[in-house]
Amino acid sequence: MKYYSLNKQSPDVDFKEATIRGQAPDKGLYFPETIPALDKSLIENITQFSDEEIAYQLIKPYVAGTMPDSELQRIIGETINFPIPLVKVQEDIYSLELFHGPTLAFKDVGARFMSRCLGYFARERKEKVVVLVATSGDTGGAVAHGFYDVPGVEVVILYPSGKVSSVQEKQLTTLGKNIHALEVKGSFDDCQQLVKQAFVDASLTSKLFLTSANSINVARWLPQQFYYALAYKQWADKNNPPVICVPSGNFGNICAGLLAHRSGLPVKHFIAACNANDVVTHYLEKGKYEPKKAVPTLSNAMDVGNPSNFVRVLELFHQEFGALKNILSSYSITDEETKATIKTIFEKYNYLPDPHGAVGYLALQRYLALHPGEKGMFLETAHPVKFYDAVEPVIGKAIPLPPAVQSMMVLHKQSEIIEPEYEALKAYLARSF
Numbered sequence: 001m002k003y004y005s006l007n008k009q010s011p012d013v014d015f016k017e018a019t020i021r022g023q024a025p026d027k028g029l030y031f032p033e034t035i036p037a038l039d040k041s042l043i044e045n046i047t048q049f050s051d052e053e054i055a056y057q058l059i060k061p062y063v064a065g066t067m068p069d070s071e072l073q074r075i076i077g078e079t080i081n082f083p084i085p086l087v088k089v090q091e092d093i094y095s096l097e098l099f100h101g102p103t104l105a106f107k108d109v110g111a112r113f114m115s116r117c118l119g120y121f122a123r124e125r126k127e128k129v130v131v132l133v134a135t136s137g138d139t140g141g142a143v144a145h146g147f148y149d150v151p152g153v154e155v156v157i158l159y160p161s162g163k164v165s166s167v168q169e170k171q172l173t174t175l176g177k178n179i180h181a182l183e184v185k186g187s188f189d190d191c192q193q194l195v196k197q198a199f200v201d202a203s204l205t206s207k208l209f210l211t212s213a214n215s216i217n218v219a220r221w222l223p224q225q226f227y228y229a230l231a232y233k234q235w236a237d238k239n240n241p242p243v244i245c246v247p248s249g250n251f252g253n254i255c256a257g258l259l260a261h262r263s264g265l266p267v268k269h270f271i272a273a274c275n276a277n278d279v280v281t282h283y284l285e286k287g288k289y290e291p292k293k294a295v296p297t298l299s300n301a302m303d304v305g306n307p308s309n310f311v312r313v314l315e316l317f318h319q320e321f322g323a324l325k326n327i328l329s330s331y332s333i334t335d336e337e338t339k340a341t342i343k344t345i346f347e348k349y350n351y352l353p354d355p356h357g358a359v360g361y362l363a364l365q366r367y368l369a370l371h372p373g374e375k376g377m378f379l380e381t382a383h384p385v386k387f388y389d390a391v392e393p394v395i396g397k398a399i400p401l402p403p404a405v406q407s408m409m410v411l412h413k414q415s416e417i418i419e420p421e422y423e424a425l426k427a428y429l430a431r432s433f
């Protein structure tokens with residue numbers, strides 16, 4: 001499989017190059033030149049296939065030729081080594097729980113797959129790779145755990161001091177070994193700015209092999225298709241495929257779902273659930289794409305004003321607005337509605353969603369109210385304990401910590417504090433690697 005840059009000013013590359021580079025030299029996102037078709041017998045007999053076999057069939061055409069089959073199978077096994085259950089919340093609404101991985105959010109799937117691919121390619125290169133990543137919370141933890149102890153890869157995570165939750169901070173700072181946390185005395189934007197500056201600093205990149213681990217990397221984007229297929233495997237009424245609602249920020253997750261659907265996975269309709277950051281909701285209503293500055297909300301992993309993966313969604317539909325609208329709807333949900341929804345689901349159905357899942361639930365409910373007879377699922381993208389400061393006051397009780405989090409919370413934070421200045425980052429990298 002070849003990948004082209006959506007800016008069309010860079011040469012095509014294979015999966016290995018696309019993974020190592022992250023972004024094309026012309027700053028475009030990589031996109032597969034053809035969309036493979038899934039085997040009909042896989043879809044028709046999906047319950048008879050193992051999860052690993054389903055994942056393998058989905059991803060194989062994208063990776064083919066860049067690593068041996070045995071390696072790909074090992075990577076898949078390590079990527080989905082936790083349960084991804086489809087849980088019934090009420091008669092017509094199910095929750096696809098994507099939070100049973102090590103950092104309690106769906107990003108574990110993409111991060112685990114990407115880290116192992118990059119580890120494999122780095123081993124081939126016999127050259128140390130330094131992954132530099134800025135995080136506002138969830139990405140850093142998933143990347144840290146994904147790359148932990150992967151040979152040949154060092155990871156430097158920049159996070160804004162005092163602006164991530166305590167669970168998130170522990171996930172970033174307690175691993176040690178090849179995972180290094182830099183606590184930046186500034187905002188998430190400062191962190192991102194520092195990382196961007198490092199990538200264009202030739203005096204640095206000539207000495208260090210730097211790469212990013214953000215969500216535009218194809219090795220993070222493509223494996224997210226796995227759980228859409230695993231959800232379908234668990235969907236009882238195969239004659240009436242599900243409506244799938246995805247809490248969306250940068251639109252990588254939902255774009256993976258749309259891609260799987262294009263390859264033949266049965267899905268009745270997709271819904272992009274957004275918070276007050278409603279660029280795409282607005283686009284689908286008005287046909288105009290107008291990026292905005294992000295506003296902070298309770299579902300903060302979706303606080304994105306210009307979703308980076310939306311260009312991939314448009315490419316998938318050949319920029320045809322009508323075709324996209326046929327399969328995709330979007331709703332924007334306020335913080336007040338999010339809180340009320342958490343409370344209602346908890347009290348009525350004894351199910352506790354996190355704020356992102358609650359946004360997904362309500363958007364799905366709105367759509368189903370207009371489409372009687374259909375049933376659907378929302379992607380529960382994080383465990384509610386990750387956002388306990390938002391959830392606990394709403395339900396008026398403490399959320400018990402899962403055992404893995406309990407043991408992590410007593411570990412010591414290891415981080416280095418730096419000023420939000422590029423020279424500070426550069427000096428750190430120079431003396432560390």
Ligand SMILES: *Cc1c(COP(=O)(O)O)cnc(C)c1O
Pocket residue numbers: 105106107138139215247248249250251252253254301302356381382
């Ligand atoms: C990252 C994240 C999202 C948004 O996913 P995108 O792929 O950026 O659309 C939603 N929920 C949670 C909990 C996240 O961490």
